[in-house]
Amino acid sequence: MAPSGDADHEQLLEWVERVATFCNEAWGLAPITGRILGWLLICAPPEQSAGDIADAIGASRASLTSNMRLLTSIGLVRRHTRAGERTAYYRIEDDAxxxxxxxxxxxxxxxxxxxxxxxxxxxxxxxxxxxxxxxxxxxxxxxxxxxxx
Structure with a gap:
């Protein structure tokens, strides 16, 4: 889901790519990890399913799995489910x-x-x-x- 606001989707993806490049060069993270992080910083709503994230950043859902595990294990991203749903949602807490x-x-x-x-x-x-x-x-x-x- 595209964030609401003035920026168009292409501009948002360019910024997400800048986050990915930074994460790769400064922290040694895979570019996809940085893309996930960048997307979760700007997306609306702030909770996104793996499918939502994959669609937004142009990645396969399979490629998200290990990267989501990494981001949750270091405490930047939180995974949760909603009552009555099987889908997992991910978000970055404000104080992450x-x-x-x-x-x-x-x-x-x-x-x-x-x-x-x-x-x-x-x-x-x-x-x-x-x-x-x-x-x-x-x-x-x-x-x-x-x-x-």
């Missing part, structure tokens, strides 16, 4: 990106703790501890308040 960023920051913080343990191993080789220290400092930039400036 905030949740994903918070999850990733928590994961970085957890790795920061592991890096701290690595520094306590007593490795005498400065080159080896330099790599751990570099990882720890980079993580601190992301996870410690006031360090990101």
């Amino acid at each position: 990106f905030e949740k994903v960023v918070r999850q990733r920051l928590a994961a970085f913080a957890a790795f920061g703790a592991i890096a701290e343990e690595g520094l306590k191993l007593g490795v005498a080789d400065e080159a080896r501890t330099r790599r751990i220290r570099s990882a720890q400092q980079s993580i601190a930039l992301l996870t410690e308040p006031g360090r990101a400036h």
Whole structure:
């Protein structure tokens, strides 16, 4: 289903393709994953079936399956069914990106703790501890308040 508004469908698909290119180049995701994400960011209604998504972005339903699983597993897309229906619907929650960023920051913080343990191993080789220290400092930039400036 095409989103309502002033933009025509071709313009919307061009924007979806820009999202796909970004997701591929910056995050290493398959272009179809980026297309799904882009479409779900602008579609109306915000809940779409796999068939709706496939039709909108010109993909086969079979190609959507693993990509929808990926997007739901990382928390960007939520899958649900409606009472009395067998069709699954997908949507991006308004705070999905905030949740994903918070999850990733928590994961970085957890790795920061592991890096701290690595520094306590007593490795005498400065080159080896330099790599751990570099990882720890980079993580601190992301996870410690006031360090990101």
